[in-house]
Amino acid sequence: MYLSQLFIPLIKNLPTEAKIKSHQLMIRTGMIKQSSSGIYSWLPLGFKVMKKIEQIVREEQNHIGAQEMLMPTIQSSEIWKESGRYDDYGDEMLRIKDRQGREMLYGPTNEELITDVFRSSVKSYKSLPQILYHIQWKFRDEIRPRFGVMRCKEFYMKDAYSFDISDEDAKKSYNKMFYSYLKTFSRIGLKAIPMSAATGPIGGDLSHEFIILADTGESKIFADKKIFDIDINKYKFDDASLTRMRNDFTNIYAATDEKYNKDEFNNKVSKDNQVITKGIEVGHIFYFGDKYSKPMNCFIDDKNGKKITVKMGSYGIGVSRLVAAVIEANYNNDVMKWPKTISPFDVVIIPSFTKNNTENLRKAEKVYLELKKQNIDVLLDDVDENMSNKFKKHDLIGVPFQIIIGSKSEGDNLEFKELNSTSEILSLSNIKSKLRI
Ligand code: ATP
Numbered sequence: 001m002y003l004s005q006l007f008i009p010l011i012k013n014l015p016t017e018a019k020i021k022s023h024q025l026m027i028r029t030g031m032i033k034q035s036s037s038g039i040y041s042w043l044p045l046g047f048k049v050m051k052k053i054e055q056i057v058r059e060e061q062n063h064i065g066a067q068e069m070l071m072p073t074i075q076s077s078e079i080w081k082e083s084g085r086y087d088d089y090g091d092e093m094l095r096i097k098d099r100q101g102r103e104m105l106y107g108p109t110n111e112e113l114i115t116d117v118f119r120s121s122v123k124s125y126k127s128l129p130q131i132l133y134h135i136q137w138k139f140r141d142e143i144r145p146r147f148g149v150m151r152c153k154e155f156y157m158k159d160a161y162s163f164d165i166s167d168e169d170a171k172k173s174y175n176k177m178f179y180s181y182l183k184t185f186s187r188i189g190l191k192a193i194p195m196s197a198a199t200g201p202i203g204g205d206l207s208h209e210f211i212i213l214a215d216t217g218e219s220k221i222f223a224d225k226k227i228f229d230i231d232i233n234k235y236k237f238d239d240a241s242l243t244r245m246r247n248d249f250t251n252i253y254a255a256t257d258e259k260y261n262k263d264e265f266n267n268k269v270s271k272d273n274q275v276i277t278k279g280i281e282v283g284h285i286f287y288f289g290d291k292y293s294k295p296m297n298c299f300i301d302d303k304n305g306k307k308i309t310v311k312m313g314s315y316g317i318g319v320s321r322l323v324a325a326v327i328e329a330n331y332n333n334d335v336m337k338w339p340k341t342i343s344p345f346d347v348v349i350i351p352s353f354t355k356n357n358t359e360n361l362r363k364a365e366k367v368y369l370e371l372k373k374q375n376i377d378v379l380l381d382d383v384d385e386n387m388s389n390k391f392k393k394h395d396l397i398g399v400p401f402q403i404i405i406g407s408k409s410e411g412d413n414l415e416f417k418e419l420n421s422t423s424e425i426l427s428l429s430n431i432k433s434k435l436r437i
């Protein structure tokens with residue numbers, strides 16, 4: 001893609017309405033555009049990053065055997081009346097009437113809808129376990145939408161639902177999802193910590209929030225710093241190993257202020273190891289047994305032909321919130337550096353040229369074609385502008401690698417720079433192999 005053709009409405013000045021750095025950057029680099037309070041359009045740059053995050057989430061869900069489907073955004077109120085949540089959910093639910101006067105709603109979450117799908121399709125224990133998920137827009141009429149896409153009304157969420165015949169099996173599904181979440185966040189370049197959490201309106205007795213550390217986070221957190229050292233990649237994907245994994249994490253103290261207990265924290269964690277800071281919730285998992293299956297009559301026959309209620313859990317990741325969370329974690333001193341796995345482009349070529357001397361631009365175009373042939377996603381800055389402005393702009397766009405075609409690049413040897421480090425002179429084939437890793 002040539003930068004001159006990219007739809008990227010850059011804004012020079014700091015937007016005054018944006019209070020945190022992710023919101024400021026997303027507006028300045030034209031990633032999003034607010035359409036009304038808490039509702040945003042995703043412009044090409046932001047959309048590209050969100051789609052990359054979505055794909056990693058999808059791959060890690062598929063990896064644990066979860067199956068993708070798609071449920072609608074608009075739901076009927078009937079099933080919510082069955083579960084008893086229609087009145088409980090309150091003003092966060094956007095209620096709509098269709099032309100026949102039927103009560104509909106824009107889904108804030110999908111426990112009822114998936115239970116309805118499941119009860120009409122599955123009758124026997126033989127079909128279990130199952131994990132189903134979708135990645136779909138949600139609407140919650142948040143009382144105070146703020147911080148851009150971090151807390152907005154319409155947001156993109158991956159929500160998964162597990163179905164098992166017993167508590168014991170359901171906990172295995174829970175552990176798989178716990179594992180999948182930690183793998184997902186680590187591929188996105190985030191260190192997310194699972195914290196024991198209160199269950200809120202979803203209900204149930206077992207729940208973890210996945211939190212990344214950031215000063216601007218809304219959750220206060222208390223943790224033993226040992227939890228940061230556990231490497232998720234050391235666990236194998238089998239039930240025994242996953243049980244060990246969950247124990248390893250949950251044996252170390254980590255809690256949000258809702259579950260925090262001062263005496264427990266001081267008794268369990270030495271002063272030197274105590275971390276008290278703020279964080280952003282990027283995911284939340286719940287095990288709630290038959291909270292929905294019971295009132296909604298979601299029964300199956302067990303081995304002996306006895307009717308039992310299905311044991312369910314639900315598991316959410318804020319895909320759109322993650323875009324902002326990654327920025328909070330990586331944007332420092334006016335430089336944004338996207339993690340390689342979700343960067344909007346793999347590399348940007350920045351030629352130094354003027355209207356009267358376009359030799360470097362022509363050279364850049366050749367390098368561009370070479371890299372495209374290798375399926376490397378390249379941005380070429382063909383905008384006629386001085387180099388210092390260009391560098392400032394690319395510090396914000398945040399593509400992690402640059403090829404600078406100026407006085408230091410000669411013949412096949414090109415100036416290659418990773419953001420936040422010094423540049424080096426490399427041959428094009430060396431650059432290609434660096435970009436492919
Ligand atoms: P919060 O406490 O932040 O309101 P929640 O507990 O209501 O979150 P869940 O119902 O568990 O959230 O939703 C799953 C995920 O969806 C959250 O972990 C978060 O990443 C994301 N999410 C929830 N509400 C919003 C919102 N208003 N804007 C953007 N993302 C959101």
Ligand code: MG
Nearest residue numbers: 092140142200
């Ligand atoms: Mg909420």
